[in-house]
Amino acid sequence: MSDAKNIQSVKGTRDFYPDDMRLRNWIADTWREVSLRNGFEEYDAPIFEYLDLFTIKSGDEIAAQLFSFTDRGGRSLAIRPEITPSLARMVNARINALPRPIKWFSVPRLCRAENPQRGRLREFFQWNVDVIGSDDVLADAECIYTAVDFLRQVGLTPDDVVVRIGSRPLVVHKLRQLGVAEAAMDQALVALDRRPKISAEAFAEQCAKAGLSDEQVGAICEFLDVPETDSLQQVAAVEGMDGDRNAILQLRTHLEAMGVWPYCRFDWHIVRGLAYYTGIVYEVFDAAGSLRAVAGGGRYDNLVEVLGGPKIGATGFGMGDVVLAILLKDKDKLPHTAGRLDYFVIDDRECPLSLVLQVVSEIRKRGGQADFSYKRQNTGKQLKEANRRGAAAAVIVRGAGKPIGIKNLANGNQTDQPLEDFLSLLDKTR
RNA sequence: GUGGCUGUAGCUCAGUUGGUUAGAGCACCUGGUUGUGGUCCAGGGGGUCGGGGGUUCGAAUCCCCUCAGCCACCCCA
Structure with a gap:
């Protein structure tokens, strides 16, 4: 064995020793418990799929972010970086047989070829909760409720975490009123999504790239920056978007009735970076805002259609285990499990x-x-x-x-x- | 993928301007204990100093490359 080599674990991956495995199981078991009591059923899909399944939705540039390979038959395959496309594929395959709304959840193991940092690894687990086949804002409310139900169950309070809820149509509507061209819309939203995460100069640059004038940027920022207490009046004052406005108002009413509104707040800055979101969007953060988002989601009414199915409403969120574990450790909410x-x-x-x-x-x-x-x-x-x-x-x-x-x-x-x-x-x- | 910082037992860390055989605490194992645990005492195993190359009489220490971790970009499904 003179040529023995010490092979370490691959960058961004984790070994789960019994201590780590207990924690991982505790998180996954709690995700399952909360999902089931909220009426969601578990599914899973293969850990690798055709590369096309992932690029159709998000474009070719996404290929650089995932682990792909060619099998011996020459097929282009990729390890799943998310499970939503697989979910859409599975739902499409039985779209006429499944009773709606389809309330499903999963705890897939995912891989992304990104540079690891605090709270971000190359292999991780992500709780996915989705409602497919309903346009009713009740579906969005149920997903948010389920996320909060979990946070509450593990002992996190409104002092620890906050669900920031935004509305893509609201911001799009406002941008249209300001005269932003449809072609520039996606790029404008990406810029707005990044605004809290980048410098003022970088933000100005992004906006210029999207073709926004200084006046438009100033006006939209003024709109987004209003205090949360004024956000509802602000929505009420917007004209010409009755459906989306009602969804926002009803969402709050539903969440209040379910008793989880104390965890939530409207924040129009939240638009999510991805193009396929079409309605209510939200992200869960630690209250101090020192970590990346613990969870994120929203309504994506076009995705199933893009993947070859009928036009059918869908909404859901994902919550990763990495940031969650950091947050729980910070807040001293990890269970003291021991071998037993x-x-x-x-x-x-x-x-x-x-x-x-x-x-x-x-x-x-x-x-x-x-x-x-x-x-x-x-x-x-x-x-x-x-x-x-x-x-x-x-x-x-x-x-x-x-x-x-x-x-x-x-x-x-x-x-x-x-x-x-x-x-x-x-x-x-x- | 790009840049900055870091890297010594399983863990947390010492290691003095380069100088014998690299240390401590915790953890682990053994013994004290022909017999009811957690404490205590003693002993032991475990490191080619992340890996490779170079400078030097001599490298954990200086230089280069590489790998990994953290941080900032990119991105965030």
């Missing part, structure tokens, strides 16, 4: 190993988590091992026909009883 075991079986005195193995097997047969020491050593050592393993209790076996001891390792209390009684108790609590 129900019983650690110990042999006392001259108890034969075969009896220990029998007891272990009987406990396991009844669904109890049980383990034992591979070493035949004194009771003290075995108890030490039991403690190290995080066992709730030690089962001390003394010999055939003799009572066993059940020692609670948290408080040291020990009770003796016949093995049969112990096992039948396990049967009952099973």
